[in-house]
Amino acid sequence: MGILERIKEIEAEMARTQKNKATEYHLGQLKAKLAKLRTQLLEPPKGSSGAGEGFEVTKFGHGRVALIGFPSVGKSTLLTLLTGTHSEAASYEFTTLTCIPGIINYNDAKIQLLDLPGIIEGASEGKGRGRQVIAVAKSSDIVLMVLDASKSEGHRQILTKELEAVGLRLNKRPPQIYFKKKKTGGISFNSTCALSHIDEKLCYQILHEYKIHNAEVLFREDATVDDLIDVIEGNRKYMKCVYVYNKIDVIGIDDVDRLARQPNSVVISCNLKLNLDRLLARMWEEMGLVRVYSKPQGQQPDFTDPFVLSTDRGGCTVEDFCNHIHRSILKDLKYVLVWGTSARHYPQHCGLSHNLHDEDVVQIVKKKEKEEGGRGRFKSHTTGPARISDREKKAPLKT
Numbered sequence: 001m002g003i004l005e006r007i008k009e010i011e012a013e014m015a016r017t018q019k020n021k022a023t024e025y026h027l028g029q030l031k032a033k034l035a036k037l038r039t040q041l042l043e044p045p046k047g048s049s050g051a052g053e054g055f056e057v058t059k060f061g062h063g064r065v066a067l068i069g070f071p072s073v074g075k076s077t078l079l080t081l082l083t084g085t086h087s088e089a090a091s092y093e094f095t096t097l098t099c100i101p102g103i104i105n106y107n108d109a110k111i112q113l114l115d116l117p118g119i120i121e122g123a124s125e126g127k128g129r130g131r132q133v134i135a136v137a138k139s140s141d142i143v144l145m146v147l148d149a150s151k152s153e154g155h156r157q158i159l160t161k162e163l164e165a166v167g168l169r170l171n172k173r174p175p176q177i178y179f180k181k182k183k184t185g186g187i188s189f190n191s192t193c194a195l196s197h198i199d200e201k202l203c204y205q206i207l208h209e210y211k212i213h214n215a216e217v218l219f220r221e222d223a224t225v226d227d228l229i230d231v232i233e234g235n236r237k238y239m240k241c242v243y244v245y246n247k248i249d250v251i252g253i254d255d256v257d258r259l260a261r262q263p264n265s266v267v268i269s270c271n272l273k274l275n276l277d278r279l280l281a282r283m284w285e286e287m288g289l290v291r292v293y294s295k296p297q298g299q300q301p302d303f304t305d306p307f308v309l310s311t312d313r314g315g316c317t318v319e320d321f322c323n324h325i326h327r328s329i330l331k332d333l334k335y336v337l338v339w340g341t342s343a344r345h346y347p348q349h350c351g352l353s354h355n356l357h358d359e360d361v362v363q364i365v366k367k368k369e370k371e372e373g374g375r376g377r378f379k380s381h382t383t384g385p386a387r388i389s390d391r392e393k394k395a396p397l398k399t
């Protein structure tokens with residue numbers, strides 16, 4: 001029997017099993033079996049290099065955003081509008097057959113936006129181009145799930161399920177479960193809070209299913225069986241997702257209002273160019289990008305050319321910033337001066353572990369180099385936190 005048939009069989013068994021206290025162990029075991037099969041499904045087939053079958057698009061810019069959605073919801077129309085790169089749009093389904101990259105210039109950063117073929121129910125199991133599309137989604141920093149505001153609201157759940165089936169977790173944080181495999185010593189099971197979804201026996205059973213007989217498990221929250229399986233599998237990807245309801249020009253104002261109030265949602269119309277600014281602002285927020293301007297001693301920073309750091313990728317400390325400029329900087333570094341919302345004084349002397357905020361200005365002070373001592377435009381008379389204002393960005397440096 002193939003993997004897909006076994007998945008179907010287990011899903012059918014789960015569907016006909018009533019949920020109650022007596023069946024919870026059995027259901028837990030089935031969930032673990034299912035997760036194992038889904039992981040197997042993701043492994044490239046034996047004898048293939050795994051290359052050449054997907055959409056190979058080189059990463060570009062400061063972040064990557066994927067457009068995921070059913071066919072004909074307006075993904076290509078949106079890419080063309082936001083990036084100026086043309087992607088064919090038409091009223092028939094599956095107009096787009098491959099991955100089409102475009103670039104959004106926003107806040108002096110460059111963000112790669114990827115248009116993709118539409119996906120449908122069953123995508124995670126290989127229907128259509130589903131697997132390749134989802135692989136691209138996984139390689140992105142955030143997902144924009146594009147939905148047709150005039151179509152069934154069930155589409156959002158169907159797509160979420162498809163993405164979850166391949167290990168993506170949207171708008172969730174990793175479960176607070178400490179898990180470590182050991183060589184000996186059996187299973188040690190502990191928790192720092194009351195557990196209402198799982199007990200020691202069920203936990204053992206799940207671990208047994210994975211042939212794990214020695215491990216340390218510590219629950220730091222009231223987690224579920226699914227959470228435990230996610231932690232054991234270890235290959236989950238936690239991503240931000242913005243639900244983009246397009247085509248609001250064809251629905252009534254009450255429906256627009258209702259959709260706009262759903263969590264993580266933005267309503268737009270590509271045809272009427274409605275709310276696209278809001279969408280970009282939301283995308284920017286979710287990406288958690290941090291622009292840092294480098295200020296040479298005695299000179300004005302170049303406010304049109306930020307270093308762009310990311311909280312999720314690489315981090316935003318002074319050390320990350322220095323490494324971003326050049327690996328060799330750290331060995332000569334004495335400290336840095338920081339102006340902006342992360343600074344408590346104006347400027348603040350900071351060490352390597354200091355966390356930088358969006359739009360901070362940083363001056364690197366090397367060993368044996370004299371510091372500016374707060375002279376000039378960024379005077380130390382102010383106490384932070386304060387954002388570098390647009391006026392300050394335009395004002396010339398008086399030194």
Ligand SMILES: Nc1nc2c(ncn2[C@@H]2O[C@H](COP(=O)(O)OP(=O)(O)OP(=O)(O)O)[C@@H](O)[C@H]2O)c(=O)[nH]1
Pocket residue numbers: 069070071072073074075076077078088089090091092093094095096097116117118119246247248249250268269270271272
């Ligand atoms: N009414 C309305 N129609 C729109 C809007 N945006 C796109 N469309 C139409 O929706 C149809 C599908 O648009 P596409 O951009 O091709 O959709 P897609 O999601 O890329 O479709 P596939 O590539 O086939 O998956 C086209 O006829 C568009 O003109 C909108 O805001 N309002």
Ligand SMILES: [K+]
Pocket residue numbers: 071072073089090091092093094095096
């Ligand atoms: K289409």
Ligand SMILES: [Mg+2]
Pocket residue numbers: 075076077088089095096115116117118
């Ligand atoms: Mg398209």
